[in-house]
Amino acid sequence: MENNDCPAEGLLKLLSGKWKPQIFLLACSEPVRFNSLLRQLKGANKQSIATALRELEENDLLIKIVVKEKPLHIEYNLSEKGKSLIPIFQSLENI
Amino acid sequence: MENNDCPAEGLLKLLSGKWKPQIFLLACSEPVRFNSLLRQLKGANKQSIATALRELEENDLLIKIVVKEKPLHIEYNLSEKGKSLIPIFQSLENI
DNA sequence: TCAATTAGTCAAAAATATCTGACTACCATT
């Protein structure tokens, strides 16, 4: 079922979910967190956010980090691969 | 239901369908046609191709042209907006 | 100790997207 004819298709699919573009955008400015996203993204639900974060992490756009501080929590940081997408997204905005 | 927070989201959604990336890729090298796509894209069906072409046209990535030649037919050409996406797609390929 | 916050999982329902098969309509060839 794999189709590698279109080289950009993988990236496109990866960012095509209902919430992923917004999560990615937020992750561009600062590390994102599960419950925080749930509050920020109006209309989103746990399941969808969990799935989006997992898939973004599996595809190395985000890096999951357990922060051992005050209120022990988990952060998702933009990876180097993720950062390399930023200028591409910016050029998309002006079309 | 509209969400304009993420400026690249529209483009992303527009190219997120099952067949659109492949159709767009083909349209980059030459004008595409309905029945021709139906033969080239293994597993695709009329309905999906018709929908993809319509949406790509509605969003000004493709331009529908009735060619009044030998076997009267319809061509979908890449628009200027569509052409401006090519370098962006190329940069996506190398990530 | 109780309540809230953290970050989830799970199964089932609802909403979307895609596919199938039948049908239309025009034109050209046999």
Place this chain on the structure above:
DNA sequence: AATGGTAGTCAGATATTTTTGACTAATTGA
């Protein structure tokens, strides 16, 4: 007149995505 190619449309079925609500489990603050 029948066949095949052009480019679709339509309704209904199937498949995929997303949502809902209940639940878990560890940590924190009062």
